[in-house]
Amino acid sequence: KAGVTQTPRYLIKTRGQQVTLSCSPISGHRSVSWYQQTPGQGLQFLFEYFSETQRNKGNFPGRFSGRQFSNSRSEMNVSTLELGDSALYLCASSPGTADTQYFGPGTRLTVL
């Protein structure tokens, strides 16, 4: 089976812009979770989608949003980018609830 894929792998944006990141889970996996990784804050949970429904959300501002499509692919959007949004954004897929999460390679976002 193909692993979790994320596109694009690298992004450079300027403050105030918005960005959309994409994640394709492992075939058959219905859950997609998103995490932000920064040197200062480490790995932090953003949100999780299961069968197109957001089930859980981390402590991030409303500028961070996401969605999941019927084929389980997921996107996350960050509006009005700030310098502090520069990070590695990781997507993980899982077959079900409280199951093993498999991570993609991440999207490196740089905000200038």
Place this chain on the structure above:
Amino acid sequence: AQSVTQPDIHITVSEGASLELRCNYSYGATPYLFWYVQSPGQGLQLLLKYFSGDTLVQGIKGFEAEFKRSQSSFNLRKPSVHWSDAAEYFCAAYPGGYNKLIFGAGTRLAVHP
């Protein structure tokens, strides 16, 4: 608050030496526990996991971990480290409920030849 603690930020070992990376969790009940490894610029690769049952779990690349309820610990071990093991290692837990992993701060492993 629910948390995962990795007390060691950096560890340096010589190639061929044994390795133990520490992880402690703070939860009321036994969470599901994981160890992941991350090479520079890469995503996280699952090394092993503990859900229940045998407290000594085997993983990939020769790693094992032991769950000790009395110490709230889930330490990662490897008997003989290879230079390719140099990476950052993360301990993580599900506190319960949905797929929200809580991660430790990570331990960066350097391997000297």
